Amino acid sequence: MISTSNNIKITEIETSRISEVDFNNLPFGKHFADYMFEMDYKDGAWQQATVVPFRNLSIHPATSALHYGQAIFEGLKATKNEADEILVFRPDMNAKRFNESAIRMCMQPVPEEMFLEGMRAVLKQNSAWVPSAEGQSLYIRPFMIATDEYVGIKASDNYKFLIICSPVGAYYSEPVKVKIEMEYTRAAEGGVGRAKAAGNYAASLYPAKKGLEEGYRQLIWTDAKTHTFIEEAGTMNVIFVIDDVIITPSEEKDTILKGITKRSVLEVARDWGYKVEERPIKVDEVIDAIKSNRLTDAFGAGTAATIAPISEIGYLGVDYKLPAVETRTFSNKLKEYINEYKLGLVEDKYNWIFRV
Numbered sequence: 639m640i641s642t643s644n645n646i647k648i649t650e651i652e653t654s655r656i657s658e659v660d661f662n663n664l665p666f667g668k669h670f671a672d673y674m675f676e677m678d679y680k681d682g683a684w685q686q687a688t689v690v691p692f693r694n695l696s697i698h699p700a701t702s703a704l705h706y707g708q709a710i711f712e713g714l715k716a717t718k719n720e721a722d723e724i725l726v727f728r729p730d731m732n733a734k735r736f737n738e739s740a741i742r743m744c745m746q747p748v749p750e751e752m753f754l755e756g757m758r759a760v761l762k763q764n765s766a767w768v769p770s771a772e773g774q775s776l777y778i779r780p781f782m783i784a785t786d787e788y789v790g791i792k793a794s795d796n797y798k799f800l801i802i803c804s805p806v807g808a809y810y811s812e813p814v815k816v817k818i819e820m821e822y823t824r825a826a827e828g829g830v831g832r833a834k835a836a837g838n839y840a841a842s843l844y845p846a847k848k849g850l851e852e853g854y855r856q857l858i859w860t861d862a863k864t865h866t867f868i869e870e871a872g873t874m875n876v877i878f879v880i881d882d883v884i885i886t887p888s889e890e891k892d893t894i895l896k897g898i899t900k901r902s903v904l905e906v907a908r909d910w911g912y913k914v915e916e917r918p919i920k921v922d923e924v925i926d927a928i929k930s931n932r933l934t935d936a937f938g939a940g941t942a943a944t945i946a947p948i949s950e951i952g953y954l955g956v957d958y959k960l961p962a963v964e965t966r967t968f969s970n971k972l973k974e975y976i977n978e979y980k981l982g983l984v985e986d987k988y989n990w991i992f993r994v
């Protein structure tokens with residue numbers, strides 16, 4: 639059956655696949671909800687917005703995204719509150735960042751309202767897939783690919799914007815052992831590190847694989863020129879507590895992602911009366927603080943990762959153990975608060991919750 643809501647054309651599924659999914663045992667990103675959002679850009683305009691049954695795409699082998707990597711994405715999460723309402727955390731920020739990525743990658747921005755209304759429509763159709771259990775959510779993955787059928791190099795004239803949804807559990811099931819990366823580089827100034835561009839993740843896979851072989855679950859990237867300043871991890875921004883001050887690398891340079899979780903954490907921390915510093919952070923400063931017991935907390939912040947405690951930092955062949963997770967007053971309290979916030983269990987005092 640086909641219907642229209644808010645100018646979005648909806649094609650109903652015949653049967654749901656939801657019974658095939660074991661919600662008691664949810665891996666990250668392997669199951670996909672019944673519906674997806676799809677909208678094409680061609681002839682200089684966005685075409686009919688649609689919500690369609692989740693299905694494979696049929697694309698021409700010369701599709702430009704496949705060859706030259708004009709591809710960007712976002713990641714956000716929906717949960718359900720006790721009244722069965724679907725709540726999404728700060729999607730307006732994702733819509734804005736998506737378009738910043740689009741501009742940097744010379745792609746067609748998606749009107750913010752369409753991003754949000756498309757997300758709302760696909761979530762309504764996928765309502766049964768939004769978990770309400772502790773630690774679970776519906777991960778929402780908006781993405782855009784360049785679809786010119788052409789092997790010359792130029793910015794594409796055609797694009798496809800999609801939103802797919804995946805019910806997920808935790809991305810990191812335990813505290814993360816990280817390695818400070820001193821050889822490879824994720825992003826250089828003037829490059830595309832700030833964009834959520836698919837190629838940034840491809841470029842990180844080889845160094846990440848080497849790190850994994852050495853026993854590190856994630857890398858902490860350092861600046862491309864000197865490898866002396868901390869940037870971010872592969873899937874999350876990093877935050878340290880040293881001498882009771884919350885510190886995190888500043889976003890001034892265009893090498894790190896402007897994380898929405900991090901931004902939210904810093905706002906809450908300031909509100910709780912903590913001193914917060916966003917500034918360049920030398921690797922040596924962190925290592926010295928660990929050695930002199932002045933570092934009391936360290937964690938990653940990201941949509942998929944949530945608040946992920948860092949258990950150990952490997953630097954130049956030495957592994958530095960960080961304080962036991964139970965002793966970490968700030969990140970433990972923060973994790974609980976942010977989780978409750980997303981589930982609508984505490985007052986929405988910052989106006990961060992979008993109701994579907």
Ligand code: PLP
Pocket residue numbers: 713870871872873874875895896897898899900939940941942
């Ligand atoms: N940094 C990178 C490289 C990421 O992939 C992510 C995840 O989205 C983050 C940081 C955290 O950003 P956010 O909190 O907006 O999810």
Ligand code: COI
Pocket residue numbers: 712713714873940941942943
């Ligand atoms: C997210 O947290 O949404 C991300 O994009 C990280 C990821 C690569 C799973």
